[in-house]
Amino acid sequence: MRLFSIAVYFIFSALLLISCEERRRDTKVLSYMAHNERDSARLDLNLFESRFHGKLFFYRPGGEVDSGDIRGNIQKDTLLGDYYYTPFGWGQKKRRPFVLLKKGSLYILGTGTEQVYMGIPHYIPSTVNFQDPKFIFEKVNQQP
Numbered sequence: 001m002r003l004f005s006i007a008v009y010f011i012f013s014a015l016l017l018i019s020c021e022e023r024r025r026d027t028k029v030l031s032y033m034a035h036n037e038r039d040s041a042r043l044d045l046n047l048f049e050s051r052f053h054g055k056l057f058f059y060r061p062g063g064e065v066d067s068g069d070i071r072g073n074i075q076k077d078t079l080l081g082d083y084y085y086t087p088f089g090w091g092q093k094k095r096r097p098f099v100l101l102k103k104g105s106l107y108i109l110g111t112g113t114e115q116v117y118m119g120i121p122h123y124i125p126s127t128v129n130f131q132d133p134k135f136i137f138e139k140v141n142q143q144p
Contacts, residue, residue: 029054032107032137041135043070043107050074056083056098064088070098077102082121097123100137101130107137 032043038061045054053071060066066088072081083098099110110130112123 031140033140034109034135034137036134039134041109041137043137045070047074052079052081056085068093072098079107080122095121097121099123099128105139108133109135109137 030045030047032045034041034043040059042057042059043054044056045052050073051071052074053069056068056070058066066085068083068085070081070083072079074080079098079100079102081098082095084093084095086093097112097114099112101108101110108130110123110128110133112129113127114121115124116122
């Protein structure tokens with residue numbers, strides 16, 4: 001009888017975990033590029049129903065690269081989250097707020113006033129701005 005109860009418990013747990021899994025919007029990574037004067041950036045996104053994650057790279061003159069992971073929530077046409085990166089490709093990792101606005105097939109990198117709450121950086125919602133963006137990401141044509 002005890003073995004039966006353990007089996008039922010594991011089956012119930014597995015079904016619960018499967019039902020809680022969020023579905024992806026696309027099954028592949030979407031890649032985007034942006035340029036601003038001598039700087040460029042690459043964005044690789046995995047989109048789910050209400051969350052996203054991916055990689056972000058900023059390339060600067062002289063071979064300097066800031067690279068790291070992005071993750072956060074999707075709210076209508078806005079992606080809000082954080083960027084956990086290694087500045088200049090070495091040293092101690094840093095965390096900064098991150099916001100993108102989807103406009104058609106483009107993603108616009110936003111800015112705002114940064115605030116840290118309980119060790120987590122974020123933009124104050126009333127200060128988020130997409131005017132005069134430094135980077136506008138365009139989709140990169142990928143071969144199947």
